[in-house]
Amino acid sequence: MTRTRIAKVLQDSQPGEQIDVRGWVRTRRDSKQAFSFIELNDGSCMKNLQIVVDADVPGYEETIKQVTTGASVAITGEVKESPGKGQRIELAAKTLKLLGVADGQTYPLQKKGHSFEFLRDIAHLRPRTNTFSAIGRVRNVVCDSIHRFFQSRGFLYVQTPIITTSDCEGAGAMFQVTTLDPEKPPRDDKGNVDYAEDFFGKKASLTVSGQLEAEIFACSLGECYTFGPTFRAENSNTTRHLAEFWMVEPEMPFYELTDNMELAEAFVKTIINDVLERCPDDMQFFNERIDKTVLDTLNNIVSHEFKRVAYTEAVDILLSSGQTFDYPIEWGKDMQSEHERYLTEQHFRQPIIVYDYPRTIKPFYMRCNDDGKTVRAMDVLVPRVGEIIGGSQREERLDVLLKRMEECHLDPAEYWWYVELRKFGTVPHSGFGLGLERVIQLVTGMTNIRDCIPFHRTPKSADF
RNA sequence: UCCUCGAUAGCUCAACGGUAGAGCGAGCGGCUGUUAACCGCUAGGUUCUAGGUUCGAAUCCUAGUCGAGGAGCCA
Numbered sequence: 001m002t003r004t005r006i007a008k009v010l011q012d013s014q015p016g017e018q019i020d021v022r023g024w025v026r027t028r029r030d031s032k033q034a035f036s037f038i039e040l041n042d043g044s045c046m047k048n049l050q051i052v053v054d055a056d057v058p059g060y061e062e063t064i065k066q067v068t069t070g071a072s073v074a075i076t077g078e079v080k081e082s083p084g085k086g087q088r089i090e091l092a093a094k095t096l097k098l099l100g101v102a103d104g105q106t107y108p109l110q111k112k113g114h115s116f117e118f119l120r121d122i123a124h125l126r127p128r129t130n131t132f133s134a135i136g137r138v139r140n141v142v143c144d145s146i147h148r149f150f151q152s153r154g155f156l157y158v159q160t161p162i163i164t165t166s167d168c169e170g171a172g173a174m175f176q177v178t179t180l181d182p183e184k185p186p187r188d189d190k191g192n193v194d195y196a197e198d199f200f201g202k203k204a205s206l207t208v209s210g211q212l213e214a215e216i217f218a219c220s221l222g223e224c225y226t227f228g229p230t231f232r233a234e235n236s237n238t239t240r241h242l243a244e245f246w247m248v249e250p251e252m253p254f255y256e257l258t259d260n261m262e263l264a265e266a267f268v269k270t271i272i273n274d275v276l277e278r279c280p281d282d283m284q285f286f287n288e289r290i291d292k293t294v295l296d297t298l299n300n301i302v303s304h305e306f307k308r309v310a311y312t313e314a315v316d317i318l319l320s321s322g323q324t325f326d327y328p329i330e331w332g333k334d335m336q337s338e339h340e341r342y343l344t345e346q347h348f349r350q351p352i353i354v355y356d357y358p359r360t361i362k363p364f365y366m367r368c369n370d371d372g373k374t375v376r377a378m379d380v381l382v383p384r385v386g387e388i389i390g391g392s393q394r395e396e397r398l399d400v401l402l403k404r405m406e407e408c409h410l411d412p413a414e415y416w417w418y419v420e421l422r423k424f425g426t427v428p429h430s431g432f433g434l435g436l437e438r439v440i441q442l443v444t445g446m447t448n449i450r451d452c453i454p455f456h457r458t459p460k461s462a463d464f
Numbered sequence: 465u466c467c468u469c470g471a472u473a474g475c476u477c478a479a480c481g482g483u484a485g486a487g488c489g490a491g492c493g494g495c496u497g498u499u500a501a502c503c504g505c506u507a508g509g510u511u512c513u514a515g516g517u518u519c520g521a522a523u524c525c526u527a528g529u530c531g532a533g534g535a536g537c538c539a
Contacts, residue, residue, distance in 0.1 A: 027500080027501095029496090029497095029498050029499075029501065030494060030496095030498090031495090031497070031498070034496090034497090035497085035498095036498095037498050037499075039499080048499095048501080050498085052497080052498095068490095069489095083497065083500095084497055084498065084499070085499075086498095086499050102487085103490095104490050104491075105474080105490055105491075106474080106490095107490090108475080109473065109475095110474085110475065110488070110489050110490090110500095111489080111500055112475080112476090112488060112489075112500060113475095113476090113489095113500085114475065114476085115475080115476075117531065117532070118475070120531095123523095172537065172538065173537090184539090189519085207539095230539085232537085233537085234465095234536095234537055234538075235465055235471085235537090236465095236536085236537060236538075237465085237532095237536095238533090238534080238535080238536090238537090239532095239533080239534095240538080240539080241537080241538070241539085242539090245539070246539095247539060248539095313467075326535085327535095336536085337534095337536090338535095339537075364505090386538095386539095387538070387539065388539075389539080390538080390539065392510080433539060434539070435538090435539030436507085436539085437539080438539060439539095448532090458510090460529095460530075460531095462533095
């Protein structure tokens with residue numbers, strides 16, 4: 001007999017079938033001197049399989065006491081129609097084997113709910129809870145959906161480096177990677193640390209984005225995407241930031257900004273639709289226990305066209321809104337969280353794409369518009385989470401790019417290979433970045449991004 | 465990094481400067497085709513750390529550590 005996953009049992013098994021299931025005990029309810037109920041979960045789905053263990057099952061007396069919450073067991077038996085409420089079928093055990101005990105005195109998980117803060121401290125056990133097993137499954141479906149979305153459109157999956165020596169990508173503080181002795185690093189004649197002696201012969205860091213490298217592949221192999229971990233050493237302490245997070249970055253040749261926006265919108269909708277279709281039980285759970293509006297929010301997103309709003313228009317809306325903001329908005333200033341939230345949650349009440357931002361608040365690689373003031377940037381803003389996608393059409397004109405680098409005080413020599421892409425067969429191209437954990441936040445309704453990644457890294461926190 | 469709040473039993477919390485408690489969980493017993501079961505009993509504490517004020521500190525003060533929410537930065 002081979003093991004059957006509980007998801008399959010609950011879906012397909014018919015009375016009379018002999019099956020073998022294994023997993024972790026959620027609860028046990030005893031009927032003294034008669035039998036016990038075991039709620040078994042193996043992570044394959046939200047629901048548990050109810051198992052009835054009769055007192056005449058071999059070893060019942062010795063074993064059943066140790067079948068506590070958290071213990072692991074292997075059980076064979078016959079599927080029966082369940083006379084009780086709450087489940088179609090149950091398993092009448094014929095054999096019961098205890099695989100691993102979980103001492104009730106010390107096993108930290110109870111049947112009842114725990115705070116997410118507490119569960120973060122026991123990240124090795126929290127996947128056994130309803131919430132975190134559901135997040136795990138949803139995260140998996142989101143990742144699969146991402147690959148399918150791009151693969152089905154002929155995009156090439158390209159791996160960009162995690163360790164990089166391009167110094168200033170402009171996307172925030174970087175974690176340094178070094179093998180030098182921190183106590184006494186080698187020094188040059190001026191007394192500075194001599195990175196020529198370091199592992200890579202120069203200063204190296206963890207990547208903050210694979211975009212620049214992705215552009216290389218986009219400008220030779222066509223549509224492509226990167227999907228991997230990225231690192232930001234910012235001292236950010238919010239519910240929306242991680243020091244290590246996963247980012248999807250598609251990059252497309254011959255795409256202009258509107259093509260980019262269309263792709264971004266289709267991308268977000270596809271992910272949400274896939275999760276709704278493939279994780280109905282998990283989503284039901286999130287809607288009941290985590291955020292009672294999450295299904296409405298997601299249905300609202302997939303059923304509306306994302307409203308496109310030029311930055312200038314967005315500023316006008318904010319100015320004439322009659323709202324008082326902590327940070328007054330004016331043209332040329334970057335929008336604050338409160339502004340973005342007002343636009344998506346109050347004014348439009350749906351996802352929006354803000355585009356054509358002022359040049360001065362955006363990075364050097366974004367394509368300049370003819371007005372001389374704005375660049376072809378776009379941010380997808382969704383209710384509650386805020387910016388979920390940031391992207392742009394890239395500057396493909398060599399002279400303009402060099403001028404912009406000068407404006408941003410960047411040394412073209414540092415980016416010589418990026419600049420050369422504009423020298424040899426340059427093409428218009430576009431791309432964007434999407435933070436995986438922010439999508440998980442949006443889709444599950446979880447409020448803290450630290451609960452949307454299995455093992456979070458934030459300032460002062462890198463356990464497990 | 466800034467602002468605000470917090471840290472007490474395994475968990476969630478209470479205790480207004482005067483003997484540290486409850487609910488849940490756990491252990492034991494009872495009851496029951498049960499469903500986050502129910503009933504009874506029992507055990508469980510260096511009140512985050514260091515200093516200070518006081519006859520006396522979980523409680524007040526100072527510093528630190530960690531956590532949460534908000535802000536900035538961003539995905």
